[in-house]
Every structure is written in C-alpha cells, then in structure tokens.
Amino acid sequence: MELLKVAQIEKYYGNKSSLTKAIDDISFLVEKGEFVAIMGASGSGKTTLLNCISTIDRVTSGHIYLEGADVTSLKGKALNHFRREKLGFIFQDFNLLDTLTAYENIALALSIQKKPANAIRAAVENVARQLDITDVLNKYPYQMSGGQKQRVASARAIITNPSLVLADEPTGALDSKSSKMLLERFGYLNRECGATIMMVTHDTFSASYASRVIFIKDGKIYHEITRGADNRKAFFDKIIDVVTLLGGDVSDAV
Numbered sequence: 001m002e003l004l005k006v007a008q009i010e011k012y013y014g015n016k017s018s019l020t021k022a023i024d025d026i027s028f029l030v031e032k033g034e035f036v037a038i039m040g041a042s043g044s045g046k047t048t049l050l051n052c053i054s055t056i057d058r059v060t061s062g063h064i065y066l067e068g069a070d071v072t073s074l075k076g077k078a079l080n081h082f083r084r085e086k087l088g089f090i091f092q093d094f095n096l097l098d099t100l101t102a103y104e105n106i107a108l109a110l111s112i113q114k115k116p117a118n119a120i121r122a123a124v125e126n127v128a129r130q131l132d133i134t135d136v137l138n139k140y141p142y143q144m145s146g147g148q149k150q151r152v153a154s155a156r157a158i159i160t161n162p163s164l165v166l167a168d169e170p171t172g173a174l175d176s177k178s179s180k181m182l183l184e185r186f187g188y189l190n191r192e193c194g195a196t197i198m199m200v201t202h203d204t205f206s207a208s209y210a211s212r213v214i215f216i217k218d219g220k221i222y223h224e225i226t227r228g229a230d231n232r233k234a235f236f237d238k239i240i241d242v243v244t245l246l247g248g249d250v251s252d253a254v
Helices: 046-053 076-086 102-112 117-130 146-158 176-193 232-245 247-253
Strands: 002-015 018-031 035-039 061-066 087-090 164-168 197-200 212-217 220-226
Touching (some): 018 061, 018 220, 035 046, 046 164, 046 197, 076 087, 176 197
Parallel strands (some): 035 197, 035 212, 164 197
Antiparallel strands (some): 002 018, 212 220
16 A cells, blocks of 8 residues: 655755755655665765655655645645654654653653543553663653663654654664664564654665665665565675665765
8 A cells, every 4th residue: 555655856955056956856655564764875865855755845846645645735734734643753863852751752742632641641651662661761861871762762753653754864873782672673663563664774784674775876766675575684685785886885875
C-alpha cells in the first residue's frame, strides 16, 4: 500500500545571480511499513530531501503526497495539523526539553492533542517498554546517556502513531553500542509495530538495518537497493559495493 509519493520535486536556493539546485527532479514511492534509508555524501541533497518531505522546507517545483494528500499545498493551520498528526521527528541532537522528565517529554505530544491523563500514561508506558526506557521515565535529560536520550526522543516521535517517522542522522551523536541498540529498536518498531521509517544517514552500518536504501548524488537519485531475503550482513556488503561505486564520495558516505 502506497504511503508516500515524491513526484518530480526540485529545490533551488539563492537568487538569479547565485542559484543552487539542491534537488534535481527526484521521484520515488514508499510503501506503508517500509524502513527506507537515504544515503549520500555531504551536500548531496539528502537532508534537503528529508526537510521537504517533513514540510520544514518547501519544494520549488513538484509534489509530495502522504496518504494521497498533497502536502506541498498545505499552509497555516492545515500544515500545523498535518505535522502534528501525521509525522514523527527524530533529530541527531535529540531536541528534548531540559526542564521536563523523560515521561513529560514523551507525553507532551499527547497533551497537546488534549488526550486524557490515563490514556497518556498507558501510551507512554507502552512505548517505553518497546524502547526499553521504562527505568528513565522519571529522569531529566541531563541524567541520561546519549543512547537513552535518543530512545526517549524516538518514543516522543512515535507516541502519536504517526503515518511516517522521519529520522535525520539519529545515530550521529551516539557511540557504537548505543547506535546498535537504537537501530535494533527501530527494526522492532518497523517489524512488530508497523512503523514506516525514513532515515537519513552517512553510516553504512545504520543503513543496513533498513529494508531499502536510496543513494543520492548531486541532488539526484544515483541508485537504490532492497534488502529482500538478505540478512543484515549481506545487505551491508551490498551497500558497501554501491558506496564504492560513488568513488570520491566514499569517505563521506561510509
């Protein structure tokens, strides 16, 4: 079932005297329940692509559809409602509120939706079990490790059951152990909870947890591969092969 459709989008920055084309005629589909990784060197356009899908940025031309709705046409209250109800965001720097506990950070999105307190508590406790952070619910961000903070941020992103979870370099600030734990939780959310995830990453190891990898180069789709029946190690090797073909971008993309 088609969830996301990106149709011939382009994104320019600057003015007539100095114009940069960050995205050059990109089109692709994402099915409901997919875990898609977007890879590419710095400056390739992958973060701009994610920002356009998340409505943080606007496309110059083309259209983006989520569940059949053209999100590129949304404005004002309709746009705010779309972001709140349909999208979940996970950022590299966590973006937790320092004055709130983990529980309060996770519950905030449901509080904004005016959900009853008992329903909020049940939802927070459920997602905390899924992400193995029950023991930090009463802690403040400064009392948590980087991995715990990122899992709290992930819980906040999925607590509203969004149609699409968008993750921008979610393991970028984590050590290898915390990264692996977070990615395994992503895999669990994707497989067991049906979460549709789109993740931008430089890291081949992180990308190997996805079911499909789209490679971006110079604002265009360079290649894409699907995991299929491969185990994660075999898929990792395939990703490395494509990264090698990117030539001069290898040091940035791996």
